[in-house]
Amino acid sequence: MTDAYETDGTAESGGDGSLLMRDGLIRRAGELLSVGVLLLVIGAVGFIAVTQVNTELLTTVFPQFVEAFWLVVRIVAVASLLSVTLGVLVGLARISRSPVTGRIAKGYVEFFRGTPLLFQLFLIFFGVPRLWPAGSTNFPVADWAVPAAVIGLTLNHAAYVGEAIRGGIDAVPDGQMEAARSLGMSRVMALREIVLPQAWRNALAAIGNDQIILVKDTSLLTVIAVPEIMSVFRDVNSLRLDPWTPLVWVCLFYLAITLSMSQLVNALERRADPTGQSRRGQMAALLRRAGGRGDGE
């Protein structure tokens, strides 16, 4: 075993110099290429900024975009919280030992992942009000667009979060559940105390990815009459026949939300890291209390 390993190591590190040379060349080529692309992009952006963007219009439409931005932020905040919460439940249902629960959860996931979000939004926005007995005029919610948007985004993304959580649970070694059970924990307690915290950590990257997609999915809400960022673009563009100026704001406002979202996910990942800094102080305090007797000597 050891011999084979060492032989492999020697073969790799002791290879002829040409391999190393080629590695260096490839790296140089990659650097040249990426710098080239960057310069091209900077040039294009500069060219567009100078020739296409109307700075005066930029300021006039700013308040409209800010309003739409805050609406999107609110929708995202609520749909994020709800979809992650529901997604955890879906993930737990997926690993349920009851075949009924497991299959229903699977069906839920297959439906919401297998049909377009746009279809789901139409179903909720146009379809649901028609189910009211006395006709759509009597539907109790006067302004249905935003609630329908939140419900649609939540149901859709809970399916993805649910799968991420299930994957996270699957990745926790069986020995964790066994160790917890052998301490006398019930299955539910073992899931809550031992398996889920680890599954959450495993799933965080995938959940963060999905939540960034959720932010971008709000651009679809324009078709169910939610006055979000893309709908402001359409208004401005059709009124002024100037696409580039409003597109600048569209780009910046979406990035503002998605970049904050990835910051949030990074912070959560740091917190979930068992050796993370945030926990250190807490633990030191714990040791002082628990070890008080020993330390005093």
Next chain:
Amino acid sequence: MSARPLVEYDAVDKSFGETQVLRSVDLQVEDGEVVVVVGPSGSGKSTLLRCANRLEEVQGGELRVAGDPVTGPDADVNRIRRRVGMVFQSFNLFPHMTAIENVAVGPERVLGCAREDAEQRAYDLLDRVGVADQATSHPEELSGGQQQRVAIARALAMDPQVMLFDEVTSALDPELVGEVLDVMRDLARDGMTMLVVTHEMGFAREVGDRIVLMSDGRIVEQAAPEPFFESPSTRRGQQFLSRLL
């Protein structure tokens, strides 16, 4: 205490699907006794241990710990598990908790101890196994030997009546085996009832009160260490020994 054995296997059968892994196993472990189980890989040693705290369901026979049934509808499995401590080959420490939290979580969550008491007790146990200075480290920051000693402390924290050890040194670097065996030797000396699967024959011989040899799901020889290693009475026993040499 009663004269009854602490752990009783009575004609226990266990199969995974078609393959029968335990074949009518009878075994008694007396209070304070250290029983060492040896045998070739795949002979059912782990399964034997895992049945004792019902990590595996048996298909036939009866199993009792301190007189209480482990199997069957009357068994209170969580109560049994609190009395039976288990240490695994792969440690299975909870990676999201510090060493002291790993040890305190059982008493706190399962026994309902106050947090401070659970932590104090956990600290004392870490001290006993010699890793108190690592109380606030996470498992990934510990050596294998330290992790396994924390795992032993975690099991001891439930104040078990019997401890199961399943090849607890097999995943360790050779130089770390000794520190774990030392802890187990101390436990045995303090009178803990232990059922130990191991390939460490020196330890088996020194610490074991009785050696049990398994082969193909059966117990094929049981004897005190001296006769077991010096003059095995069965052909299986002789074969096993000859392979060790």
